[in-house]
Amino acid sequence: MSNVISKEVTCPRCNHTSSAHLFISINATNDPQFKRDLLSGQLLSYKCPDCGYEGRYMYPLLYNDMKHRFMVYLIPQIDRFQLEDRALEDDYRNLKGIQKRITADFNSMKEKIFVFESGLDDMAVELTKYAISEMVAKKYELGRVTEGYLTMYNREANTIGFTFFIGEDSEPFVQSARLEIYRKSMKIVNAICGNDKKLSGFIKIDREWAENTLFRYKRVKSGR
Incomplete structure (x- = not known):
């Protein structure tokens, strides 16, 4: 299932602090609405309740598609070629034959989703x-x-x-x-x-x- 947490966030413009619900993982198969909200940008959109500043949340987010058997891990600005997250691997230890990718930005994440859903390499x-x-x-x-x-x-x-x-x-x-x-x-x-x-x-x-x-x-x- 998808995983969401509550966290205090600070507006980069006015420094106002507010509470936000942040998805740290999305199960696209079980929660297709969250998938649609992610791809539209709505899930990561941010608007300051004080000054009205609009932006996009950027934080580590795991996308899991059980139907097409792939995962995409968005880690903003990551510059590593390979990432082995032992805790994450343990959580999904029963899954075999899963293609796993990391991306450094939101657009690249969306592209990977499109690629794998299309059955492409x-x-x-x-x-x-x-x-x-x-x-x-x-x-x-x-x-x-x-x-x-x-x-x-x-x-x-x-x-x-x-x-x-x-x-x-x-x-x-x-x-x-x-x-x-x-x-x-x-x-x-x-x-x-x-x-x-x-x-x-x-x-x-x-x-x-x-x-x-x-x-x-x-x-x-x-x-x-």
């Missing part, structure tokens, strides 16, 4: 996103495009799409591609990512991981 998605982001950067003569998320997947139409945020104003730009690029990424994952898939605990599969994986793949292909 998030490692192949990250490699695909990286390749398409390089195309977008070249098209707009940018050094690189680092922020982007999977926002569309249509198996019947053979299409996958990402929304990237480009320029100083972070303007959204949607770029779609045929699923062939995802399938090629999946071949890379199958070829060299076996050890990553066997890691215990929660792991972070993001752009940095994609860059390192492509580097390893090129070294393997070149025979180094």
